[in-house]
Amino acid sequence: MTVPAQTLPPPEAPPPAAPPAAAPAQRRRALRRILRNPLSAGGLVVVAVMLLAAALADVVAPFPYELTNFDTTLQPPSPEHLFGTDELGRDQFSRVLHGLRVSVAVGVLSVVLSLLVGVPLGLLAGFYRVLDPVISRLTDTMLAFPFLVLAVGLAAILGPSQTTATIALGVGGVPLIIRVARSETLRLRELDFVAAAVADGASDVAVLGRHILPNAVNALIVQATVSVPAAVIGESVLSFLGLGVRPPTPSLGVMISSAQPLFRDGPWLAVFPGVAIVLFTLALNLFGDGLRDALDPREVRR
């Protein structure tokens, strides 16, 4: 066979056009997918706008939320008071904006709290067989309680406030986070690169922190995006029940509850806060769904 002798192979050719995605490239592609899906893109936009408005409430709100004006009580929506006024003459638009801010703050902070507590517990439960039964039973016990009962209990102990609501919702959200973190850990620890890390001399902490946690982030992001709307609604419920934010700080839930007796005279008092809650949680849910689909790795094409 007179084939010319093979010389040293040249360096590997550059990667092909369509590599299987992971990590940063995956997020870019995920973003593209989200933006392409009208529902999730819409959700993202709405969420962004509302977050911005809520964050800048102090600047955007035309009136201070606690400013009463007995000359303009129970006014229907008008150019001056976009969402009308309540029985004390307070501008509803400003109150909704501030209420939204409270909702978002509690919603987001409580989920952060859930993550801070739940992720380590979930990682430990998934990684150490010994700890798993203990942590899982704990999770199951927590899940057995309707979260309102938990919240009520905490509020009774701590006294109703925005902080109480945040803590109560945070604690209530822990079991779900533990579940996700645990299942991701169980899945990831079977992968070869985790074994490779152990073989390289990684300590347990290093394995969890450098190899397992970073790869569990996607699933946790998705879960968080779904938990926040739940927490927002939770805050409304708590405040509705008088266990959360205290007046005069507006809370969307409180606004809805105090609008009940006045519904005949001023339906706008209930409508706008209600719509705000629904819109925000719906948008977050749609975005979260889109995010979950987008981050779902289209598995390796050989």
Add this chain to the structure above:
Amino acid sequence: MTEQALEVSGLVKHFGPVRAVDGVDLSVAAGEVVGLVGESGSGKSTLGRCVTRLLPVTAGSVVIGGRDIAGMSRRQIRPLRRQFNIVFQDPSSSLNPRLTVGDIVAEPLRHHRLGTRSHRRARVVEMLELVGLGGEVTHRYPHELSGGQRQRVSLARALAAGPSLLVADEPTSALDVSVQASVLNLIARLQREMGFACLFITHDLASVEYLAQRVAVMYLGVLVEVADRAELFGSPRHPYTQALLSAAPIPDPPLQRRRQRILLSGEMPSPVAPPPGCRFHTRCPVAVDRCRVEVPVLRPVGPSGALVACHLVGDDGTAPALVGTADQTAAGGTGDSPGRAGGLHR
């Protein structure tokens, strides 16, 4: 007595009722490549993971660098891991997708605290060049690389700290043929240049014949034959070894057609309830009553001291020939050797 890089004695690994590894003795000398061959269910991968203590050991000893790591706690073993490492089969799951290639290769150096930051960077580049990738892949992520390139990264990682023993668990099985060749060549070259001992686990006989000096054949949790490469491929003794060699098709159609095939009945039994006596007797074409009852011992036979666990193999090395002619494998040449009338061959 050459120094042994790895000495396994009486290794047992049970997962509850599943007796994955049921008493294995195996040693790998310093700088030697030993091939561990078996089909799925043989326990070879489990053995590999036990040897590197990625799995706890049920019983037995694993001596590396003079220390028995079988009974040690994870904390005790960690510093010793500098001396041995492992590469895996699946390129898509053996690299952390969140780390760059540079980070991945530097892992053993970091964990064992070897060198300063700049030393490590240099070593990473050195290793990457050694495996045939340029230093420029340092900042790439695994998904940007092909399967073959990823396996090279795995090798660079496993060898970065200069271990004396490398366990390679099916490193080429998930790769295309042409890529397999380059990885096999690479392993051969690295082994020659760096001098580490290698336990090469695979089901592919051809690559074992290419790389290994000694070959061990595993069946259902135990070793059935251990011999030098030439001897194992030229005159396999254990019936399972013969069947295995006969079954692996040779890419040479006229030769392949001429070969007599040994077709085994049934499939490998479950490791939960291995057959009594010789585990292979349920599929062995030449099993006798003794095989069903008495467990054969892995013992040296013949002038070379090859190890075989079979009642039908004589101490002098004579073994039952399951096919008439000697040309079961390409190693036997192009056949046309005078056919022996069945019976025994040396």
Add this chain to the structure above:
Amino acid sequence: MTGVPRPRVGTGAGEPVVAVDGPVVAAAGGPLLAVRDLSVRFATEEGAVLAVDRVSFDVAERDLVALVGESGCGKSVTAMALTGLLPGNATVTGEIRFAGKDLRRLSEGGLREIRGREIAYVFQEPMTSLNPVLTVGRQIGEVLRRHRDMHGAAVRRRCVELLDLVGIPLAARRLREYPHQLSGGMRQRVMIAMALACEPKLLVADEPTTALDVTVQAGILDVLRTLRAETGTAVLLITHDLGVVADVAERVVVMYAGRVIESADVDELFAKPAHPYTRGLLDAVPNPARHAEGGLREIPGRVPVLSHSPEACTFADRCPRADDTCRTRRPELAPGPTGHPVRCWHPLPDPAATPPRPRGGAR
């Protein structure tokens, strides 16, 4: 294989069926399956991907043709394209003539008639192809009842016959078992039995033994060999394993980056490969007879992912023999120095023209 006419390739005695891309592997008596200029394009997020690039080949009755290539060469896509099994984002062009009918012109209903009944498939993973909640007998029986309109005892008899045909012992008992009770090799045999239930004219086996152990693989390949003798079914075997090809194939079609680059009778392909890629593949497989030459031959670079058909040889940037012609003009499939078709501007010469290399040399 007595009495079965072996189609001669590239001898000019067969007539090209259609004037295409060079003389086609024409089989005596008209081929059972004639694929002409088949192209498959996928619309993906990253753009268009040309998976199959004007592929043409034949499968004669009772033939066993191996479609060989590494991953990404388009062989599986080709197999799926035959009966329209590709996903929605695939665009298929070209002609697929099977037993006289143009499969590309059939409606989905027409294709469904063909699938299973005349062209049957066996895939790589038997566990996911078999329904885990139905017994083996039920599944094979269903095929018989639906496609062959058989009932009652006749079904049972035929099931036992089929299991015997594929070498499953104690067939009657096996019928009552569930897939999970069977080993991988057994399941694959059941898959083949199911595929044969309708006595198809063509069996398409896509990597049927890749997931199996080598001793089990030997048994399955044996089944494929014997079933042609006993049932007259032609087999199109998709594989990347040259050992498997050497074991069972009669003719071989080699694919690379979506194109057919060489096709020949199996003996000739292995002994006298004309395309440098084929040569590279053969050299990459460890074969102790060649150990003396030192080292396994590597093919540098990677299989390209193409979005369109380049006006060049797709192997050029990995080929030691490439020159400017190769990079600027698309080679056609034409008879090479050894007589069989090859798609190359500089095919390897016939080794018979050079002194033969001693085989099985020094060890």
